[in-house]
Amino acid sequence: MLTENPTAVPATLATRHLCTAEFEVGGGIIGIGASPFGDQRLGYISGGRFFGPRINGIILPGGGNWSRSGRLGDEASVGTFDARAVWQTGDGDLIYLSYTGRSIIPDDVRATFSDPAVPDADPSRYYLRIAPVFETASAKYGWLNGILAVGVGERTDFGVRHVIHEVM
Template sequence: MSDVATRPLFDLALEVGPPFDLRHPDGTGRYVFHVTGGTFRGDRLEGRVLPVSGDWVRVERGHARIDVRLLMETGDGALIYMTYRGINTIGPEHRAKMAAGEALDPASYYFRTAPMFETADPRYDWLNRVVAVGLGERTPTEVRYAVHELL
């Protein structure tokens, strides 16, 4: 039972506004990002991310701990609350490249999350029992995830 099996759940693309910067002079502390929108698409669900979502990032030495809360609306009108925590190692050198409009090589940093879901819609009740993993990628204009269900 040592093998971990997954299947794709959806791809997620988030648009974020500029951060509220609550960091200390040494660079540690917190950023708060307003997630202004986004989309998700997979074989079993698709839709949009509503602009009442956000990311509370705790910056530590060498990595950041992310704490994201999203309200998603499926194409058929169901509301899904998605939360995830995770780690990324996107550092100052990566942020400088993004500020210059450069793309980052996803192999140059670690960006993983552990999503959970809540919904009252019976069509998507199965999501209430899903544990997932997200593989993140940061671009100059958005945050992208490949979200996989753990089987």
């Protein structure tokens, strides 16, 4: 049996900025409803853009986020993501992106999300994190096939913005 060495220093986790992705969610969120497995919703990706030091382009329409939510205690909801999208780089290469993730949204913040007259809540008031992976046939962007990334998200008036970092 393996035991932990109490004097060992754990490895650090380093990241570097990969890009910022702005997903447009046209038509809003489609509420599928609460089943015994949670409240299922779908957000259709109608477009968007991504930009960073090594990769830039547009987010093609047709992807989506199938999210499921439940309760985390008495004052917040918790959610999971199952999202897929296709990105097209500025030079025409295609990148398939899929991600999972978690959200924790206090009830008072969620109430502001459903009222278009109320400005978006400060992102520091809720938790929205993703773990994207990439797949491409592009020789130029093939390095994406070997990385894991993490992102911090925020709700916007057009959908969602994720600041994505490559895990080194």
